[in-house]
Amino acid sequence: VVAEPIGWLSDAEQRLWRRLLSVECRLRERLDRELQAGGGLTLGEYEVLVHLSEAPGEALRMSELASRLLLSRSGLTRRVDGLVREGLVARRPCEDDGRGLLAELTPAGFSALERAAPVHVAGVRRYLLDPVAGPDGPVGLTGLAGGLGRIERALEED
């Protein structure tokens, strides 16, 4: 290994960093387009529906939903606004806390999710899971998951 000047990245290091950005960007773009074409939903909208469908009562507090989606509160408010307009989500006051609101999956929202899910899942398999599991055994799968996990921990240690 050739030493690099302090404060700069080697070619290999720079490639890894850029590849992480570019892969995530292209993958998200691809899945977003396929989902819009096949299911009529944005990837962002789809993710709201998925999280609601996984929650008890198919409803979540706005705040909680925002943090699960890595979205600001105002960002979620606006995303949910759109879904409410389309009738896929409904807002309902929170029983035990008058300040809170629940976002709730409507029957139409559940139908939209059922229609979109196969499209999304096929994309995730095709572009992420299958290639990473690979023909040479699932080496890539644990490698990828492990690497991402280490980064996650480093970010959380702050």
Next chain:
Amino acid sequence: VVAEPIGWLSDAEQRLWRRLLSVECRLRERLDRELQAGGGLTLGEYEVLVHLSEAPGEALRMSELASRLLLSRSGLTRRVDGLVREGLVARRPCEDDGRGLLAELTPAGFSALERAAPVHVAGVRRYLLDPVAGPDGPVGLTGLAGGLGRIERALEED
């Protein structure tokens, strides 16, 4: 391994997919903030300067730069507008093609890059390279790079 209903993802599969999105998002966010605090540049602006600094003559065609940055042409026009206003980049007509424009790094742009680079590089090392290289040997590094490479190929095969 437990079989999953056709058209859905297992927990582990879903975790991998979500982890990829979340790690990229949080990492980009962190590096963007550190760069703005320490270097006065957006991560997006920084990336323009880096690519220009690597190019022969420290200049690139708008079109070429856009594709390297995974940005639309109009998106790049606007990003460069900002950098021109700040005096970090200049536009220059293209010698051999009257339609083309070159974005060129100015001396002020080079200085800004020199000031910002150590901040950025430290962040990439701290949150990406060091954790992934790990204390248990660089297993994670090749694993991560390999996994990302496989996804890249799958996306390019269309």
Next chain:
DNA sequence: CAAGATTGATACGTCAATCTTC
């Protein structure tokens, strides 16, 4: 006053249309 949610102002990206040059 602190926390949950929304709104206004703003930043930054895309697509479609346009202008200029090949």
Next chain:
DNA sequence: GAAGATTGACGTATCAATCTTG
């Protein structure tokens, strides 16, 4: 006419300020 670059219209995110309730 096709390609390079820009512009206009728009979508969608953030931050700071606001309103409501605990």
